[in-house]
Amino acid sequence: MKQLRMKILGFFTLVLVLFTLLFLFLFSTILERQAIEQQGEDLQSQLLTLSSLLVREQFETDVSQVSEQLSQTAEVINERITFITPDGEVIYDTRAEEGTLENHLNRPEIQQIIQDESVIGTYDRTSESTGEVLYYAATAITDDSGEVMGFLRLSKNVEEMAGLTEQMIQVLAVFMLISILVALLFTNYWTKKISDPIEKMKQLTEKLSDQNYSSRYTGSSYGEIDDLGQSINLLAINLNQQMQEINENQTRLRELINHLIIGVMVVDNEGHITMVNPVMNEVLGEDLHSKIGEPFADALHSTTLVELIEKTIAEKTIQNQETELFYPKEKIVDANVVPVFNQLKETFNHIVLLYDITEIRRLEKVRTDFVANVSHELRTPITAVKGFAETLLDGALKDEEALIEFLEIIYKESTRLDLMVQDILQLSKLENHKVHAVVQTVRASEVIKEVLKIVHQKMDLKNQSFELVEELPVKLEVDRDQFKQVCLNLIGNAIAYTPDGGKITVTLKETGNEAVLVVSDTGVGIPKESQARIFERFYRVDKARSRNAGGTGLGLAIVKWLVENNNGHITLESEENKGSTFTVWLPLHKED
Numbered sequence: 001m002k003q004l005r006m007k008i009l010g011f012f013t014l015v016l017v018l019f020t021l022l023f024l025f026l027f028s029t030i031l032e033r034q035a036i037e038q039q040g041e042d043l044q045s046q047l048l049t050l051s052s053l054l055v056r057e058q059f060e061t062d063v064s065q066v067s068e069q070l071s072q073t074a075e076v077i078n079e080r081i082t083f084i085t086p087d088g089e090v091i092y093d094t095r096a097e098e099g100t101l102e103n104h105l106n107r108p109e110i111q112q113i114i115q116d117e118s119v120i121g122t123y124d125r126t127s128e129s130t131g132e133v134l135y136y137a138a139t140a141i142t143d144d145s146g147e148v149m150g151f152l153r154l155s156k157n158v159e160e161m162a163g164l165t166e167q168m169i170q171v172l173a174v175f176m177l178i179s180i181l182v183a184l185l186f187t188n189y190w191t192k193k194i195s196d197p198i199e200k201m202k203q204l205t206e207k208l209s210d211q212n213y214s215s216r217y218t219g220s221s222y223g224e225i226d227d228l229g230q231s232i233n234l235l236a237i238n239l240n241q242q243m244q245e246i247n248e249n250q251t252r253l254r255e256l257i258n259h260l261i262i263g264v265m266v267v268d269n270e271g272h273i274t275m276v277n278p279v280m281n282e283v284l285g286e287d288l289h290s291k292i293g294e295p296f297a298d299a300l301h302s303t304t305l306v307e308l309i310e311k312t313i314a315e316k317t318i319q320n321q322e323t324e325l326f327y328p329k330e331k332i333v334d335a336n337v338v339p340v341f342n343q344l345k346e347t348f349n350h351i352v353l354l355y356d357i358t359e360i361r362r363l364e365k366v367r368t369d370f371v372a373n374v375s376h377e378l379r380t381p382i383t384a385v386k387g388f389a390e391t392l393l394d395g396a397l398k399d400e401e402a403l404i405e406f407l408e409i410i411y412k413e414s415t416r417l418d419l420m421v422q423d424i425l426q427l428s429k430l431e432n433h434k435v436h437a438v439v440q441t442v443r444a445s446e447v448i449k450e451v452l453k454i455v456h457q458k459m460d461l462k463n464q465s466f467e468l469v470e471e472l473p474v475k476l477e478v479d480r481d482q483f484k485q486v487c488l489n490l491i492g493n494a495i496a497y498t499p500d501g502g503k504i505t506v507t508l509k510e511t512g513n514e515a516v517l518v519v520s521d522t523g524v525g526i527p528k529e530s531q532a533r534i535f536e537r538f539y540r541v542d543k544a545r546s547r548n549a550g551g552t553g554l555g556l557a558i559v560k561w562l563v564e565n566n567n568g569h570i571t572l573e574s575e576e577n578k579g580s581t582f583t584v585w586l587p588l589h590k591e592d
């Protein structure tokens with residue numbers, strides 16, 4: 001700002017000085033010219049008067065008489081008087097000795113009279129004889145017949161003539177100088193009054209650009225400048241508000257992205273990773289945060305994903321593909337890559353969205369498998385019921401023995417059908433959380449005794465022995481019906497898959513915070529290769545045996561679901577033809 005002030009001051013000074021000099025020069029020239037003209041005119045009238053006063057008769061005969069006349073006149077008037085003969089000889093001059101002067105015929109003022117035939121010839125020039133700047137006025141002295149008798153010339157020092165003008169100019173110059181100084185003082189004051197607040201505003205805008213929005217303009221100057229300062233203050237307030245909003249939005253956006261259940265990654269125009277949310281790390285099973293700034297092709301392990309991003313970069317179109325990931329775990333993801341144009345930088349960002357749909361796809365498969373299995377499982381008893389009913393209608397009805405046998409089969413199959421539908425419905429209700437659990441403290445041995453009342457007939461039929469081992473009373477907080485269902489299914493299976501005369505043992509105990517229920521039998525056991533699949537729906541080691549035992553293939557699936565839904569777990573140990581042991585762990589206390 002100082003520079004600007006100095007420039008304005010310098011400019012004003014220069015302009016004022018130049019104008020003053022120009023003015024003084026023009027003024028002095030005009031004034032001088034006017035003074036010369038004015039005094040020239042006076043000199044001319046003096047010349048004419050003098051010329052008329054000259055007594056011609058006296059020097060018609062003796063030209064030297066003229067010198068006498070003129071020297072007398074010269075005492076009266078102050079000007080230099082010269083008399084020149086028609087052939088140019090100076091016979092009288094107030095300031096120089098006659099005879100010492102050169103021929104004056106060619107002097108411009110004389111030539112003017114001779115050539116232009118004018119009454120007065122004038123000229124101003126530096127006198128060769130005296131060296132002064134002189135104004136000359138000459139006129140011809142004629143006799144009565146008009147014959148030129150000589151030339152009378154008056155001359156006056158121009159500097160003398162302009163002396164008055166010079167004084168005037170000096171006074172004027174002093175005035176001008178004073179006005180320049182006053183003008184500069186005022187200019188200095190005004191420029192300071194303008195430049196200081198502008199300097200403050202400049203500093204303020206610099207602070208604003210450094211994101212310091214608390215600074216304000218406080219100067220006082222002319223109205224318009226203060227208005228500008230107030231506008232900048234308003235701008236600072238608005239910027240502050242906008243910045244706060246931007247920060248809030250950014251925080252909100254960051255929180256949103258960080259809490260999305262979808263993996264988000266941003267790849268810039270050069271293919272470098274610029275942003276990753278935590279879910280993206282989870283989905284891809286690696287820390288991509290540490291790879292921000294690296295090329296995505298180096299950071300990602302899935303070639304399909306890399307190709308998908310490359311395609312988006314090349315074609316600038318949205319790409320969507322269900323992609324299988326193999327590293328570090330097998331996963332199915334729904335991958336979307338969206339190109340987003342950045343208008344500010346005129347480049348593209350590419351947003352990679354990964355949605356882990358492994359569980360969805362698994363559940364879909366479970367559901368379709370379940371539907372297929374249900375249809376398949378239901379078809380067997382339905383076909384049997386239908387087949388035997390048809391056979392009876394076709395005539396077997398009359399054979400009493402066959403009638404009873406067929407009706408027994410129909411009854412058995414329809415009972416199985418009923419059991420199966422009941423199990424399917426229960427499983428479906430459990431999975432859809434339509435069963436309302438009522439948690440209460442349950443004495444485990446009491447539940448076992450209730451179960452025994454239901455199954456003792458079957459056990460008796462097979463001559464099986466039963467033992468309940470419980471060193472200390474085991475009490476747990478659980479839904480009684482659900483716990484009973486678990487016990488019933490496990491003890492029911494132990495009875496079903498243990499031959500006649502076998503033994504079933506139920507042990508109840510507590511370890512740490514858990515209640516442990518162990519159901520072991522001396523039955524057929526489960527082959528090693530089937531043990532991992534035993535809890536799958538409709539999985540049966542021996543379908544025929546299961547069917548004969550009235551099984552549905554859903555019992556263990558229900559047990560597993562109930563146990564795990566109560567924060568417990570179940571394990572199996574079994575050896576073929578020796579027996580099986582199912583162990584259930586359930587928390588003693590229901591967590592809040």
Ligand code: ADP
Pocket residue numbers: 489493494497498521523524525526534539540541542546547550551552553554555556557580
């Ligand atoms: P099911 O209604 O067929 O018994 P489950 O789901 O209860 O269906 O059991 C699945 C399969 O596991 C049974 O078909 C059977 O082959 C096997 N299994 C279950 N419990 C035992 C056991 N205690 N001993 C031997 N095999 C068993």
